[in-house]
Amino acid sequence: MRLDPAFPEPSAAASPVPAPVIAATAPESTPGPAPDSQRTRAKAVALLSGGLDSMLAVRIVARLGLDVTALTFMTHFGCSAGIEGSSCGHDPTKIAAEGNFKVKLCHLGQEYIDMVRKPKHGHGKNMNPCVDCRIMMLGYAKDYAEAIGASFLFTGEVLGQRPMSQRLDAFRIVDREVGMEGRILRPLSAKLLKPTIPEEEGLIDREKLYAIHGRTRKAQMELAAEFGIKEFPTPAGGCLLTDPRFSEKLRDLFAHADKVKGKDIHLLKIGRHFRLSEDWKLVVGRDEGENTLLEQYAEDGDYWLEAIDHPGAVALGRGRPGENGLELAARIVLRYGKAPKDAPARVLVRLLGGEGASILSVGAAEEAALEPLRV
Numbered sequence: 001m002r003l004d005p006a007f008p009e010p011s012a013a014a015s016p017v018p019a020p021v022i023a024a025t026a027p028e029s030t031p032g033p034a035p036d037s038q039r040t041r042a043k044a045v046a047l048l049s050g051g052l053d054s055m056l057a058v059r060i061v062a063r064l065g066l067d068v069t070a071l072t073f074m075t076h077f078g079c080s081a082g083i084e085g086s087s088c089g090h091d092p093t094k095i096a097a098e099g100n101f102k103v104k105l106c107h108l109g110q111e112y113i114d115m116v117r118k119p120k121h122g123h124g125k126n127m128n129p130c131v132d133c134r135i136m137m138l139g140y141a142k143d144y145a146e147a148i149g150a151s152f153l154f155t156g157e158v159l160g161q162r163p164m165s166q167r168l169d170a171f172r173i174v175d176r177e178v179g180m181e182g183r184i185l186r187p188l189s190a191k192l193l194k195p196t197i198p199e200e201e202g203l204i205d206r207e208k209l210y211a212i213h214g215r216t217r218k219a220q221m222e223l224a225a226e227f228g229i230k231e232f233p234t235p236a237g238g239c240l241l242t243d244p245r246f247s248e249k250l251r252d253l254f255a256h257a258d259k260v261k262g263k264d265i266h267l268l269k270i271g272r273h274f275r276l277s278e279d280w281k282l283v284v285g286r287d288e289g290e291n292t293l294l295e296q297y298a299e300d301g302d303y304w305l306e307a308i309d310h311p312g313a314v315a316l317g318r319g320r321p322g323e324n325g326l327e328l329a330a331r332i333v334l335r336y337g338k339a340p341k342d343a344p345a346r347v348l349v350r351l352l353g354g355e356g357a358s359i360l361s362v363g364a365a366e367e368a369a370l371e372p373l374r375v
């Protein structure tokens with residue numbers, strides 16, 4: 001994990017009212033507050049996606065007086081493309097400032113991509129490896145908790161809300177594999193689950209936790225109103241890995257590349273993708289913005305194709321084109337340019353990092369011929 005210096009530093013939010021103090025250790029047999037001199041604020045570490053559920057969980061635990069640090073994990077599969085209203089675009093530092101807790105942004109890079117390729121607990125309906133994803137994030141949260149002396153972890157998970165990771169058996173698997181059995185609290189559904197160690201030790205008052213279950217959001221809306229939370233993302237299905245179209249492209253990429261890097265993942269988020277052979281793939285930009293991004297993602301050894309007579313259409317070819325691969329690619333480029341469909345036109349082809357360029361004069365591809373090639 002990288003606590004990324006490129007991201008904003010943690011924001012310690014000021015609270016208008018000093019937070020109550022909670023015992024850091026199990027209370028003595030006689031309940032009741034310990035003298036001030038013996039009390040310290042217990043620390044807890046949260047996972048904060050920016051969605052309403054995790055916002056509520058953090059607010060619930062912070063309200064109980066714990067010293068909360070929330071970790072927001074970022075991956076190459078963030079939701080900026082294609083999933084409207086997802087939580088990923090939201091700035092957690094603002095939420096932290098409103099909610100009396102600290103936040104750290106953590107970037108999961110290559111290790112996350114490698115996990116997505118082959119998750120131990122499999123994929124969900126699409127390429128989402130939710131159980132392994134939770135295990136990885138909570139694993140890092142555990143390390144962080146140990147480093148700062150926090151007593152437990154907590155999440156905004158709601159029992160029965162998501163089919164893959166928010167089930168009782170999935171919670172058990174995750175807790176066990178993270179090595180935190182009994183030390184991962186889920187405040188929104190806690191009363192439906194076995195008491196955790198922080199509840200048993202008196203760090204958390206179980207009575208102040210909730211018994212929310214399932215997909216309905218009514219209870220969360222009421223809680224949001226109680227906390228005065230007015231801005232939150234609409235519930236979305238999850239990260240990009242839950243998107244069927246993106247998942248198809250990712251499957252194709254994993255099937256044809258031994259090593260997949262962050263840049264390869266970003267390339268999947270733009271353009272029209274065509275699998276022309278086992279060794280040859282084409283990505284055609286859809287507008288000027290995408291054409292610029294294509295240039296940024298291009299690498300030595302890729303082919304760059306550009307319509308000459310009717311400029312505008314460009315494409316990136318990756319792999320080995322074989323005998324007719326460049327010609328087919330050029331025909332596809334013309335299909336998406338302004339060239340007349342019934343006359344040949346020229347396409348400039350360059351091998352990036354190589355010498356010289358060639359010009360192919362071809363006709364635009366027929367739409368029907370493209371369908372089977374589309375990823």
Ligand code: SF4
Nearest residue numbers: 128129130133238239
């Ligand atoms: S939806 Fe995406 S981010 Fe959320 S648990 Fe699943 S894989 Fe992880």
